[in-house]
Amino acid sequence: MKVSQRTEYGLRAMVALAGKYDSGLMSIKELAEQEGIPVAFLEQIMAELRRAGLIVSTRGAYGGYALEKAPNKISAGQVISTLEGSLSPARCGAKCDKMSGCSTRSVLKRIEDSITDTLDNIYLNELVKAGIDE
Amino acid sequence: MKVSQRTEYGLRAMVALAGKYDSGLMSIKELAEQEGIPVAFLEQIMAELRRAGLIVSTRGAYGGYALEKAPNKISAGQVISTLEGSLSPARCGAKCDKMSGCSTRSVLKRIEDSITDTLDNIYLNELVKAGIDE
DNA sequence: TTATTCCTTACTAATTCGGTCAGGATTAGA
DNA sequence: TCTAATCCTGACCGAATTAGTAAGGAATAA
Numbered sequence: 001m002k003v004s005q006r007t008e009y010g011l012r013a014m015v016a017l018a019g020k021y022d023s024g025l026m027s028i029k030e031l032a033e034q035e036g037i038p039v040a041f042l043e044q045i046m047a048e049l050r051r052a053g054l055i056v057s058t059r060g061a062y063g064g065y066a067l068e069k070a071p072n073k074i075s076a077g078q079v080i081s082t083l084e085g086s087l088s089p090a091r092c093g094a095k096c097d098k099m100s101g102c103s104t105r106s107v108l109k110r111i112e113d114s115i116t117d118t119l120d121n122i123y124l125n126e127l128v129k130a131g132i133d134e
Numbered sequence: 135m136k137v138s139q140r141t142e143y144g145l146r147a148m149v150a151l152a153g154k155y156d157s158g159l160m161s162i163k164e165l166a167e168q169e170g171i172p173v174a175f176l177e178q179i180m181a182e183l184r185r186a187g188l189i190v191s192t193r194g195a196y197g198g199y200a201l202e203k204a205p206n207k208i209s210a211g212q213v214i215s216t217l218e219g220s221l222s223p224a225r226c227g228a229k230c231d232k233m234s235g236c237s238t239r240s241v242l243k244r245i246e247d248s249i250t251d252t253l254d255n256i257y258l259n260e261l262v263k264a265g266i267d268e
Numbered sequence: 269t270t271a272t273t274c275c276t277t278a279c280t281a282a283t284t285c286g287g288t289c290a291g292g293a294t295t296a297g298a
Numbered sequence: 299t300c301t302a303a304t305c306c307t308g309a310c311c312g313a314a315t316t317a318g319t320a321a322g323g324a325a326t327a328a
Contacts, residue, residue, distance in 0.1 A: 001137050001214065005223040005317060008242050015241050027273065041318055047275065060326025061272040076245055080135065089139040107149050108142050110264045111210055111256060118252045122245060130244040139286060161304065175287055181306065194295025195303040275324070284315070293306070298299100 007083040009037045010045045014079050015131060017055065018071035018124040025064030045083065052082040071128060077119030087112040141217040143171045144179045148213050149265060151189065152205035152258040159198030179217065186216040205262060211253030221246045 012035050020026055028046060032039045046065060049055050054074060055065050067074060088108065146169050154160055162180060166173040180199060183189050188208060189199050201208060222242065 001135055001141065001218045001221065003135050003221055003223055003242060003246070004315095007135065008223055011245075012241055029273085038318065040320075043275075044318090050275095057274060058326085059272095059274045059324075061270095062327060063273045063325085065274090080245075084135045087135065087137055089137060089142055106264050106267070107146055107261050108137060110261060111145070111214075111253065112137070114252050114256060115249055118248050119245065122248060127241050127244060130240050133240070138284095163304085172287065174289075177306075178287090184306095191305060192295085193293075193303095193305045195301095196296060197294085197304050199305090270328090271326100272328105273324100273326080276322090277320100279320075280318085282316085282318105285313085287311085287313105289308105289310080291307090293304100295304080296302090298301085 001087075003080075004084065006041075006045060007080055009035070009042060010049060010083045011076065011079055011127075013037070013042065013046065014049070014054070014067070014074070014124055015127045017065060017067050018074075019128045019131075021067055021071050025058060025062075025066050027064040031065070049079070049082060052078075054078060054082060067124075071124035074124045075120050076122040076124070076127065077116060079124075080119055081116075087115060135221075137214075138218065140175075140179060141214055143169070143176060144183060144217045145210065145213055145261075147171070147176065147180065148183070148188070148201070148208070148258055149261045151199060151201050152208075153262045153265075155201055155205050159192060159196075159200050161198040165199070183213070183216060186212075188212060188216060201258075205258035208258045209254045210256040210258070210261065211250060213258075214253055215250075221249060 013031050016031055016034060017026060028039055028043055031037070031046075032042045035042075046055065046057070050057050050065075054068055056068050057063065057065050088105075147165050150165055150168060151160060162173055162177055165171070165180075166176045169176075180189065180191070184191050184199075188202055190202050191197065191199050222239075
């Protein structure tokens with residue numbers, strides 16, 4: 001249950017965009033340099049965040065990325081679940097058809113729900129501040 | 135950031151032990167059968183939980199495992215951090231010496247702290263109930 | 269039309285994960 | 299004292315995931 005490098009990169013890119021909200025686009029190159037992330041890798045991550053509707057992109061010269069909505073409307077939970085998928089062990093859900101009444105899963109579910117809830121209540125604007133404070 | 139199968143198994147074993155707290159030991163075999171976990175795999179997990187001081191074991195015939203303290207004194211966070219280690223991406227900490235002032239890490243830290251906090255406030259007795267309710 | 273930028277797919281080396289296997293150490297009870 | 303039951307440990311293995319590279323295509327401002 002480590003946060004993957006991929007997700008950390010994505011999160012930091014989102015926070016960087018949040019810091020520049022309403023002051024223009026940021027290109028992959030800018031983001032990658034500022035955050036120390038390999039360009040080609042970040043490209044993949046941004047593509048996924050765009051498909052999820054969390055950011056918008058503009059192609060061509062002077063293009064770049066921006067948040068799709070205000071930083072205080074996008075939660076860490078949205079970013080993380082986009083980049084990581086479910087918290088459950090991979091196999092559960094694939095093999096198991098019981099959508100309810102699976103007592104085996106109830107313990108884990110209780111925990112996953114708590115984590116999800118926690119992450120859904122942390123917003124990007126708060127994380128921008130966390131970065132400044134440090 | 136999936137919860138690993140390993141951790142789910144460990145958590146369920148702990149909840150099973152919590153359900154029998156004060157009514158004797160449970161052997162690996164019992165635990166494994168009841169929870170549907172491969173015996174040899176569960177053995178490794180239990181060894182780790184024991185080394186962490188969360189359970190006590192008795193060897194020899196009629197031996198088995200029991201919680202080291204009451205279910206309401208052991209948190210999901212303790213179990214999970216024992217079995218998974220830190221939430222941070224593997225590399226961070228290995229290469230990076232800055233123990234403070236690493237602005238790159240602050241965003242993730244804020245999130246990890248929230249999750250840790252959440253999990254440290256879920257206790258085994260509560261999870262036993264969750265299992266019954268379902 | 270060209271430089272800049274986003275977009276997509278395929279590939280790869282290294283690591284982690286889930287699990288098995290083999291055997292040793294300890295203890296209760298016959 | 300012997301034996302069965304039980305915990306304990308380390309080595310090993312195939313499959314999946316992870317972090318990244320590579321190569322090229324598509325859109326757009328100037």
